[in-house]
Amino acid sequence: xxxxxxxxxxxxxxxxxxxxxxxxxxxxxxxxxxxxxxxxxxxxxxxxxxxxxxxxxxxxxxxxxxxxxxxxxxxxxxxxxxxxxxxxxxxxxxxxxxxxxxxxxxxxxxxxxxxxxxxxxxxxxxxxxxxxxxxxxxxxxxxxxxxxxxxxxxxxxxxxxxxxxxxxxxxxxxxxxxxxxxxxxxxxxxxxxxxxxxxxxxxxxxxxxxxxxxxxxxxxxxxxxxxxxxxxxxxxxxxxxxxxxxxxxxxxxxxxxxxxxxxxxxxxxxxxxxxxxxxxxxxxxxxxxxxxxxxxxxxxxxxxxxxxxxxxxxxxxxxxxxxxxxxxxxxxxxxxxxxxxxxxxxxxxxxxxxxxxxxxxxxxxxxxxxxxxxxxxxxxxxxxxxxxxxxxxxxxxxxxxxxxxxxxxxxxxxxxxxxxxxxxxxxxxxxxxxxxxxxxxxxxxxxxxxxxxxxxxxxxxxxxxxxxxxxxxxxxxxxxxxxxxxxxxxxxxxxxxxxxxxxxxxxxxxxxxxxxxxxxxxxxxxxxxxxxxxxxxxxxxxxxxxxxxxxxxxxxxxxxxxxxxxxxxxxxxxxxxxxxxxxxxxxxxxxxxxxxxxx
Amino acid sequence: xxxxxxxxxxxxxxxxxxxxxxxxxxxxxxxxxxxxxxxxxxxxxxxxxxxxxxxxxxxxxxxxxxxxxxxxxxxxxxxxxxxxxxxxxxxxxxxxxxxxxxxxxxxxxxxxxxxxxxxxxxxxxxxxxxxxxxxxxxxxxxxxxxxxxxxxxxxxxxxxxxxx
Numbered sequence: 001x002x003x004x005x006x007x008x009x010x011x012x013x014x015x016x017x018x019x020x021x022x023x024x025x026x027x028x029x030x031x032x033x034x035x036x037x038x039x040x041x042x043x044x045x046x047x048x049x050x051x052x053x054x055x056x057x058x059x060x061x062x063x064x065x066x067x068x069x070x071x072x073x074x075x076x077x078x079x080x081x082x083x084x085x086x087x088x089x090x091x092x093x094x095x096x097x098x099x100x101x102x103x104x105x106x107x108x109x110x111x112x113x114x115x116x117x118x119x120x121x122x123x124x125x126x127x128x129x130x131x132x133x134x135x136x137x138x139x140x141x142x143x144x145x146x147x148x149x150x151x152x153x154x155x156x157x158x159x160x161x162x163x164x165x166x167x168x169x170x171x172x173x174x175x176x177x178x179x180x181x182x183x184x185x186x187x188x189x190x191x192x193x194x195x196x197x198x199x200x201x202x203x204x205x206x207x208x209x210x211x212x213x214x215x216x217x218x219x220x221x222x223x224x225x226x227x228x229x230x231x232x233x234x235x236x237x238x239x240x241x242x243x244x245x246x247x248x249x250x251x252x253x254x255x256x257x258x259x260x261x262x263x264x265x266x267x268x269x270x271x272x273x274x275x276x277x278x279x280x281x282x283x284x285x286x287x288x289x290x291x292x293x294x295x296x297x298x299x300x301x302x303x304x305x306x307x308x309x310x311x312x313x314x315x316x317x318x319x320x321x322x323x324x325x326x327x328x329x330x331x332x333x334x335x336x337x338x339x340x341x342x343x344x345x346x347x348x349x350x351x352x353x354x355x356x357x358x359x360x361x362x363x364x365x366x367x368x369x370x371x372x373x374x375x376x377x378x379x380x381x382x383x384x385x386x387x388x389x390x391x392x393x394x395x396x397x398x399x400x401x402x403x404x405x406x407x408x409x410x411x412x413x414x415x416x417x418x419x420x421x422x423x424x425x426x427x428x429x430x431x432x433x434x435x436x437x438x439x440x441x442x443x444x445x446x447x448x449x450x451x452x453x454x455x456x457x458x459x460x461x462x463x464x465x466x467x468x469x470x471x472x473x474x475x476x477x478x479x480x481x482x483x484x485x486x487x488x489x490x491x492x493x494x495x496x497x498x499x500x501x502x503x504x505x506x507x508x509x510x511x512x513x514x515x516x517x518x519x520x521x522x523x524x525x526x527x528x529x530x531x532x533x534x535x536x537x538x539x540x541x542x543x544x545x546x547x548x549x550x551x552x553x554x555x556x557x558x559x560x561x562x563x564x565x566x567x568x569x570x571x572x573x574x575x576x577x578x579x580x581x582x583x584x585x586x587x588x589x590x591x592x593x594x595x596x597x598x599x
Numbered sequence: 600x601x602x603x604x605x606x607x608x609x610x611x612x613x614x615x616x617x618x619x620x621x622x623x624x625x626x627x628x629x630x631x632x633x634x635x636x637x638x639x640x641x642x643x644x645x646x647x648x649x650x651x652x653x654x655x656x657x658x659x660x661x662x663x664x665x666x667x668x669x670x671x672x673x674x675x676x677x678x679x680x681x682x683x684x685x686x687x688x689x690x691x692x693x694x695x696x697x698x699x700x701x702x703x704x705x706x707x708x709x710x711x712x713x714x715x716x717x718x719x720x721x722x723x724x725x726x727x728x729x730x731x732x733x734x735x736x737x738x739x740x741x742x743x744x745x746x747x748x749x750x751x752x753x754x755x756x757x758x759x760x761x762x763x
Contacts (some may be wrong), residue, residue: 015731018743052731200687203728238634239727240673241740279630279669280725296627297661298668314626357689357730364731395688429730431688445691455668558750560704582697584749 003042006083007061011124013048013207014242015364016055021045024056031079041083049124051111054094065103067092077428110380111362114252116343116351119167119327119598120204120367123211128246131253134214140259142333143225147267150333152182152226159329161337163349166389168194168285168322169400169426170502171415174448177319180309181227184317189229191220192294192313194322195243195279198285199398200449202429204353205323207365209236209243212327213250218271219326221260222333227319232271235290237278238285244275251275282399282453286501287320288312289455300455300499322427324353345371346416353428358395360432361386372528374422375409378432389434392533393517399446399453400506402513403439422513424506438535439518440525444472446510454503461504465494468511477538480526489515534596541597546571548593555585555594611639612650620653629657629665633672642673670725678713678720680759683737687726694749695734699723701749705756718763719756 010016010025025045032038049057054068058078066090067078074092081087094105106112117123126133134140146155159175166172181189193216197205209216220232236244251273254260281299283289288302291313312318318568328350332340341349348370349594354377359362361383368377374394378384385391393403402423404411411417418425433442447469456462471488474480492508499505515522524530531539544555551569556562563579566572574585574594586594618635622628632651637643643666652659661731666672684690684699702721706714729735730743736755744755 014727014729015745018729018732018735018745052729055731195755197728198725200691200726201689201730203726203730206728239725275625277634278671279634280671281669282725293630294627296629296631296665307705355730357733358692363689363733398688429688431692434694437692445688560701582700582749587748587750 003040003149004042007042007044009044009046009049009059009061009124010047011047011055011057012045013050013052013055013124013211013504014203015048015052016057017242019055019069020072021056024058024075025068027072028058028079028345031076031378032083035079035084037079037083044127045357047123047128048207048365050115050120050207050365051105051362059106062538063103064106066094066105068094072399076245084559085500111364111366111383114372114376114381115367117367118331118340118343119208119215119324119353120212120365121331122215123207123365128211128213129249131214131250131257134212138334139330140216140218140257142330143259144265145333146222146225147269152228155222155226155333156182158333158337162328162332163337163341163344164325164328164332164340165348165415166321167324167328167352167427169199169397169424171425173456174321174325177309177321178223178226180307181319182315184310186317188314188316190313190316190318191223191227191229191232192290192318192320193220193232193234193326194285194287194290195234195240195319196290197237197240197323197427198282198287199400199427199429201357201395201398201431202355202427204355204365204428206240206243208323208327209240210246213243213247214254215327215330216247216323217254217260221254221264221271221395222329223319223321223326225269227317229319230271233275233276233294233313234273234282235276235278235294238280244277247275263286279453282449283455283501283503286503289501290320291318298455300451300457301503303500318518324428343369343413347416352413352425355429356382356432357429358431359385359387359389359391359434359437365508371412371414373410373412374404377413377430378409382432385432385434387434387438391408391432392435392437393433393439393442393514395431395433395510396429397424397430397444397506399449399507400424400502400509401426402509403442403517403518422516423509436535438476438531438533439514440472440476440523440531441535442470442532443514444476445513447472447507450503454507458498458500458504460495460498461500461507464491464499465504465507467491468495468508472511475522475525476531476536478525478529478536482523482526485515485522485526528599530598532598534598536598539598540581541576542574542579542583542585543582543595543597544572544574545593545595546573548590548591550593552590554588554590558584558588560584615639615650616654619651620649623655629655629662630669632760637672642676644674668707673711675711676713676756677711677722679721679763680719680738682752683722683724683727684717685725685727685729685737686723686732687730687733689730689733690726690735693733697749698734698736698747698752702756705752718759 058067081089093101164174284293284299286301289299293299308318351368395403450465454461492512549571556564563575648662652662708714736744
């Protein structure tokens, strides 16, 4: 067999797949065959490389040349030029803001160089289907260490020193959970991985499961050894079929290699995993609801205490951690607790994976030391807001979190700081919003979400959030009053203090937080009937500036409801009675003659 | 489609029963079984729920309770091509509501109902985890469309109309 001369890594993360990665890969491989190169060029589909905005991405080694935004049409050129003739295909390289080309943005751009990758260490680097590649990157060494060198107490001590906290949202010290479950009485115990990544805008757990499934298998096996469990469950949401497929494959390989199943690595320790698939209920991210769902029941939360560490799955002591938390465990055990805690700041140690999305230039996944400022994350790493727009707010923590305004952008991201600002780090989703986002509308969006996802068990959450949504609907339709604002606040505080589970206790947060920082905007809606961001349809009109309109008829042709009239080369008009404010005309006018106005 | 008069159903029920027999000893398998049943039959009719209830020896009320609790389970048939519009925050900020509106206009159909030709149904889904490509539309299980604009909607529909 001829020696491999080039290894080509193609990012097969969720975003790259949606950008056409499969057809790029097919064309690439066909072209290799056409030139009989398939035996000297190895093509590997990796997990998410993080730079989702640039997808589909392909990196050619040994040089490490990074090609971006590849299409099926130009994938063949990379083979014909780069591989066959050794010439870099310049028009597919990364182009900076100043127009300069770079072959290796991964070594130059802050998006890559500012990262410290621990939980995501293998993403985009290894073939997720190869257990050997995982092992080559120190995989299963931690498990070996736990089985042969460390006592169960040693492992808890290492976690304590690392100061790792749960990365799923609540931020509870991980070592404490392990210790409680370990000390809980009972012969039958369970470990569970919460992979029901429900916060809209967070996709790091999906990326880890798809790109490095073995890290979860290894960490859960370690956890089982420490707490004394014989069986584990990974609860994955049904929306992630590829993650389920990769994890199933990883579990089978681990069994074959003796890392999972009976007598692991020849010891008397046996442990096995099973996957349980969610069925589309956000509340199942709450640990006790998740436990009910694994038991095959409706996913409604239980009253706590007793906590799962004492009475969890089938009433047995149960350890629950989320995917990212588990992904940190093997490197912490291999390198030591102090190694992990060297990153970050007091109270918030280690790194955190953030998913940048919304109105930000470099969307994608980044792992950075905690304590980094929002400014650095959004502007240096994220590249700021595209289209010359102004940053308005950053939404963190999903439906349980809040919005941070531009003025507070120099805040270091820590568990405590986020709490002070009225939000949470949550699972790490960061949705950047520009000046076109209406904060009342954003609050309404999240309330619509919680109303639909409330399990219906307790009254404050089931009925209270519905009442809040009705008030928000009134406000965005221009029917709100100043009394409504007070009512909204009172209701919110009430729901937060009386709901049964975390969902209800945090559901009003998006409203409370936007009222705190964007009170003016709420007042403009109720007092002036005005939507400053020009988003709320009942409060805006779309108008044509007769002086700028040249009568090209482009707008009239795209209007889906025929609200625009006027003859060719004569100024046009929009009938506000018919217009649905869809904005289609705005997008096609080349003369800047159409605009939205709010009184 | 009534299951009683469906010639293929015997075979489909056999497939489901085989799966049920393979997992029957395990505890808490109801949700897995319902996933499988929906995968085979497309949706969970009352008759099908009754069948699952009998096979697993779980009261029908409990089966129905679980089916209605989870968004993923449907008691109504869906279109041949299920168009899933992601309504995650990133997609919302990037105008997913406009995509949804345009789809409903083009197909003149309510959410979750199949079109009269049975070719499409529109579903709003929770975050698909492809936030960087927002707004995202997923047709079936594998066909992702990223950074969709309202004007691309008819092009996407055309692709499936031609394939039919």
